[in-house]
Amino acid sequence: MGVPVFINQEIIAYVIGMDNNKKSPWNDVVNETMFNNKKKGSYNNLSMEKKIMLKIQNENLLPKGGGSDQPSLEHRVFLHFFIKKEKANVPKYIFKHMIKTLKESQLINRAWIPYGRLISEIFNQGGLLRGLSETRGFTDDMLDTVTGKIINGSTLANMRLIKPEAIIKLETDLKESRVSSNLMEGFPPICKQDPLDVQLFYIHDHLQSTGEEIQLEDIPEEMYGGTVKVA
């Protein structure tokens, strides 16, 4: 026998004389930032800038598999920091998101894995790519090297934010084709399919310019690189 006592959030709110507000206080703040309104608006109410900023966030900062028109509170708070130019701890958000997606793969077999480029750059700066290129055993085909599709004016048209005929091409436009793989760095453009004298010429030329000697057997079967595929 005894007196059962139940304590929950509602009881505590009652005892300390506060409303039991189940909603995060962030909701009002982020709605004000995104929709200029306390109420949560829909994706269609967002301005063009905010739509593209949400897109960039979903692609590059907190990647989200699937649609982008129903952002979670976490995604909306993060976007709020960017719109209001309040400095956010971006590496921390990215790291936590990376861990979260890793756990999803481990625990619920989620096959989608984000941050391909970021992890590749960590490999590169850690010297892994230099190591791989020194073995001359790898081609971009084997590593499935790709580059991300650029977000530009055409993306705006694809998102139906501008009309297709409004796309302006500029001289300064970024192009995916300018990306080259780290495997290629400093290796002359030869392969075993080239005539022997061509191979020897390049080896000699490479020795003259860099002082590095290339062995004939180190020359790859097929030509390295060229342009990297667009993901």
Next chain:
Amino acid sequence: MKLVFPNSKLKNPKTSSSSSSSMAYSSSIPESAIQETTQGTFTQQEASAYEIKGRTMSLEEWELTVQVERPIDFASLLHHGCNIKEHYESQDLIHYFNMLNGPTYENLVKHFRVRASVYDKHAAKLEESEKVLIDPSLEGKSREVMGLEPFVALKSGLA
């Protein structure tokens, strides 16, 4: 917490039998090439037993889909009426966004991802208790005395 690089444990492949390595690798990268790599890349480290990091998920590498970040052409966006660069400048992210315009090695990323594990406080404690189990005199000693790498926790606080 930190992500553990699986390859950091790859050392001298010569000390391993070929059968054990073929069991652990179900990789999309040919095995002969991996052997070559580990030799080429990691021989500068002290030679200890060849250790292959186990897989940490039941998904196969070929089942994974890598999402590749997309470079942003701020100049193009500006010409189409989207002036947003300053929002990213104020977060010091221009360097990161420039970096995105580079190669992604999908097979390496997949190879890493199926072997990655989260190394957090819990994992660090587990490591220590295993050491103590082998040598009880290590109880209460520092991680350095136990021969473990120091544990650096992610600083908590307001984001």
